[in-house]
Amino acid sequence: MTPKAIDVSRLPAYAFGHRSIMWWGGASLMLMEGAMFAMLIVSYIYLKGRSPEWPPGYFAPVLFWGTLNTVVLLASALPNHFAKAAAERLDLRRLQLWMCVALVFGVGFVVIRVFEFRSLNVWWDSNAYGSVVWTLLGFHTLHLVTDVLDSAVLTALLFVGPLQESHFTDASENALYWYFVVITWLPVYAFIYLAPRLA
């Protein structure tokens, strides 16, 4: 006899959210990146605990640029949200539009980040405090830059590249990763800018 069968030919060729393997890939990536941020923050707390004064021997970083950047970043969640929604509606035109807007935010953020580094009031080699602050900020900047590049490539693909379902899932995952960059920034901001003031 011929065995019974499950016919999967009518199943869709893509899916969004936790149904898609891209989502899980992104989630695992975020788990690892998140663990690294956690480790750096733990190191920050540890060094802070070892030091009689904090920040040791230097002024706390200037609030202005970092706070401005926080505002920009939170605002960028909006175009990001629309891009994600458009992607999951397979709405190419809107997706292209919002990806471009989100990209502008991203670039703006990177530019402001330069001023942030200049307003830290300490050098990475001044002491352990300077080292951990620069590393935290630098590590977040790394994510920022990579995600901006990623979005740029994806946007370019949406305009010129051959069209595929996967682009929509990728765009949706890319949006998710941007949320990750936004969310990780909040603790980083708190530790770089607020912790020295609380101590």
Add this chain to the structure above:
Amino acid sequence: MPAIFQSALHPAGPQAASISHLWWLMFWTCSAVYVIVIAALLVAISRRRMDTRPSDGTLRTSVVTAAGITVVILFGLLFASVATGRAVASLGAAEALVIDITGHQWWWDVTYENPTPSLQVKTANELHIPVGRQIRIQLKSSDVIHSFWVPNLHGKMDLIPGRQNLLWLQADKPGVYRGQCAEYCGVQHANMALTVVAESSDDFERWIMAQRQPAPPPSTPEQQHGLQIVERGPCAMCHNVTGTVAGGRTAPDLTHVATRSTIAAGTAPNTRGYLAGWIADPQHMKPGAKMPSTGLSAEELQAVLAYLETLR
């Protein structure tokens, strides 16, 4: 020389003793567990009578029971280990003898603390301690992480740059106990030993008195020549000999070097022959050691040896 003179199983002090009790408890318990489990395994694989195949219920009961027993045993061992820890950490008398030990690549700098600085004693790679008296050892490092370990007296404690660690110990029987750096500290980690001489308090007092004296003046011309070389030659740049102009601080204090049993932190016995070999070519006996070759002529070398032998 005693059969085993650097052993955790031959305790000569209260801490090492209670640790070795814990060891034997663990040893016998774990051996019993091992034998029982392996026996069960062998029975399991050698069973041939498949008709008596136990039901899953029986298996579940046995596994759960075994797991329960394991938990009970482990709680017992946990309690024993923490209780031992409490006992080991119980020293801390106010009238303890305080010794500063600073780790260097690859030797031990020893200072006997004393309220009056003139009564402090500096020596290297060899401690003398009075039997029955509590010793408070303050551990520091001048370069990398080392670890102070005299197994017959106590477990090890690290010497960490930028920190000071405390180790309390006490010797109950007189004897010579060897210790060794136990934290990998670089190319000559293997040759960073120290000797602990536990002796009666009278002997100890006699020793410390002698150590407080400056170096005796040389008597024979050869010894005087030796002193000149030590003072003017390369030695004085690193070594200190109290009572002479040799005031180096980056290498072992030589004021009473002739009283020590070993040279180069336990690398070789302190005999004229070895000492000659060590001074003539340190890099041969202890490759990578910080002591450079002195480039002394044979005659100069003999003079230096003659002088060093007077440093009692």
Add this chain to the structure above:
Amino acid sequence: MMEGATADPRLEPAALAREARELARTWREPEGFIGWFSRIDHKTIGVRFIVTAFCFFMLAGLLAAAMRLQLAQPRNTILGPDLYNQIFTMHGITMMFLFAVPVVLGFGIYFVPLMIGARAIAFPRLLAFAYWMFLFSGIFLYVMFLLNVGPDRGWFSYVPLAGPEYGIGKRADVWAQLVSFTETSGLSVSVCLIVTIFKLRAPGMALNRIPLFVWAELVTAFMVAASMPSVMVASGTLMMDRLVGTQFYNQAEGGDPILWQHLFWFFAHPEVYIIFLPAQGIVSMIIATFTGRPVFGYLAMVLSLVATAFIGFGVWVHHMFTTGLPQFGTSFFTAASIMIVVPSGVQIFCWIATLWSGRVRFATPLLYALGFFMVFIMGGLTGVMLAAVPLDAQVHDTFFVVAHFHYVLIGGSVFPLLGGVHYWFPKIAGRMLSERLGKIAFWPLLIGFNMTFFPQHILGLMGMPRRVYTYPVEMQWGALNLLSSLGALTMFAALTVYLVNVLVSLRRGAVATENPWGASSLEWSTSSPPPPYNFHPAPTVTGREPLWEPDVAERPVVIGLSADKRDVLVTQLMDAEPDHRKEFPEPTVWPFLTAVAVGGLYIGSIFTPWAVVWGAIPTTIGLIGWAWPRKGNQPRHLEREIAHRHRAAAEHA
């Protein structure tokens, strides 16, 4: 009862054969020089991982032999201190980073997709990238070693010994970048494994039906993902301290050497379980097969794996008991380190119960599993001793510890792995290994192992510290060291026999059938070696032991996956319900090129921080080439998809 359950023309033998030919075309591995660098099939990459890892195993073994030669007698002068310190460091990092982790992941890469009935592994290109990173790391390390720049600060590379002030030269940087290399590789593999196990399981393989080996690999992948970031941060900060003058570990500037130990051991203790959990998975598969019954206590087995993983993250401080941390605080880690014994104990009890109630067949794989019991249990028990703060203060950093972790790692990991090679060789190579040679290799290995490492327990208690290149005559450690060295020689001979067995059997071994051992898991339901597309038609699962279930004949199969593209069925996380079809990527050389770029970046950054900047450019290009699609679907196809989606949305409303 279900749609599409009736007899289907696509299931006629002729139709199936036709589709199989088409699948073979679609999933074929690229040929030729470029093609060889472009392969992404999980079986190809898995074999590459396993073979490469075992090559490093041999190298590290030779280094070990050199060490045993030097220590065979007191005041030996075969190796000088500088070379010896390089060798013991190289031995450690090779075994940990270049053998143990890659090989256990390699087995997962090859067998997880087969065991869960998947066509492929998730993110095959990422997997290829991971392999190249791993290979480059090994080549990099050994080239540096030959240039006399091999790391010599121990595999733990403690600061300040490895810091800018005392770690002069480039040796410590080589260590740091080797870590960056291998961790990049390990993290990538863990992503592939996690997603594969979550989303590509055959329909019906709910969480409670996943084979124990797959569970072990899943737990391991999560441990990798959670622990390796810690050492990435450690090695990164160490590099910065050495290269751009940051002060993380400089106590003079507010840094702290102990921070390094926390960061390192938070990774390095879980690392032990990363190495050892998959091996436990192998033991479970072997024992089930050679007792002819499922491993007793599936739930307990799975929970033990997960519990070990969680508790494994709460014991790292027991490597730091002698650093002067307050005993009150560290004792909690004693409690954890002692309690972690229970899960392993439960697993051992379940295995014994399985053997007790099963029909034992003494094939060579089972022999190695039994060797695992003999050796590993002792290692576990000495582990309990090391968990006790006072006792650890005595034996920490002595040969007692060396003995302990060789019992744990060789017993807990290498023995099962050697058994696993025997067990799965037929599936991989299509030929059986010689049972006789396998047994001939086993006994001297077991005896030689105990001869080598048992005396080291005693040496440690007699006060012999680790990492010493020589010891004085009067210490009376000579006899036991000589015995240990002779044991090493015996092991060496045994492993040579094992190697000969593998090489000979590759050519002359008896040809293997689909399921030579009569095992129960899905990898045995396809040909040996499996076709590039793994299964056709794709299987479904209704129980834990698919090939032993009564319904094995009339169990439904999956049809409707296109054969003209790399179509893979994605299922739901918990119950493995069919969810959607995902087109998988074609082979490409881009992952290799990206790995070259990243490797250049890592190696360059040993010499100048600017390498990070310049290396970023080719890396970016590589990633773009990697992600850029080659062929697009026709717009009509996509419109159909969109229409389908809107229809679905309408139905939902």
Add this chain to the structure above:
Amino acid sequence: MPSSTSRPVSHERWRLAAVWAGLLAGPLAWLTLLEVNYLFAYVACEVQRTWFMHLATAAALIVVAAAGFAAWRASHGDMTTDETLTHPLSDETRMQRSRWMSLAGVAFSIWFIVVILAMEVPIVVLKECQ
């Protein structure tokens, strides 16, 4: 097999939450307790008291026990059928899996209660500043 008794979806959600609570509460509570104890050890030495450490243990125990109980509850009761499923044995599969996970949650909670109790031993035996 009692598979067709229809229940609201919210009920399924609750069951799922309970199951995951049973699986995760144990390890997470224990890991948190470990870190908390490690920090409290320093505090205890300063104030020469340990009652707050016992309190932490108790809190952890309560959390885990509650989660375990929820998981146990979840292992009972029927499940709703889901017509959209394509697999022949889907319902049975889902039910077995769900029960299995609940059991796992219960077992895991019990086990971590034991581990948490082990953490009490040092607090009871050791002096604050050792």
